[in-house]
Amino acid sequence: MTYEAECGLGIIEIVNAVNLGDSRRMSMTEKIIPDYEHVFNGLGKLKDFQLVLNIDDSVPSVHQKHGRVPFSTRPKVEKAIKQLYSEDTCENPENTPTPWV
Numbered sequence: 001m002t003y004e005a006e007c008g009l010g011i012i013e014i015v016n017a018v019n020l021g022d023s024r025r026m027s028m029t030e031k032i033i034p035d036y037e038h039v040f041n042g043l044g045k046l047k048d049f050q051l052v053l054n055i056d057d058s059v060p061s062v063h064q065k066h067g068r069v070p071f072s073t074r075p076k077v078e079k080a081i082k083q084l085y086s087e088d089t090c091e092n093p094e095n096t097p098t099p100w101v
Contacts, residue, residue, distance in 0.1 A: 009076050
């Protein structure tokens with residue numbers, strides 16, 4: 001089941017297939033996947049890690065308005081965001097001030 005099928009937003013489609021066009025590489029991929037099936041199933045999460053972005057202070061920050069979500073898709077988008085929060089896939093950015101948006 002793809003994430004798009006789960007949420008049904010129809011905005012993006014996540015494809016879980018590799019097609020390199022080279023039969024030798026595909027056969028190697030087919031050999032690896034069964035041995036590491038646990039790696040290719042579900043959503044991987046990086047816990048207890050704080051990402052540090054190195055930002056050049058000489059570059060001025062830019063604040064842009066967020067793109068508006070069309071009224072027709074808002075309920076679907078809100079449902080998808082709530083699902084991401086409930087699955088602990090992402091966290092709420094509230095109270096996280098940053099000059100870069």
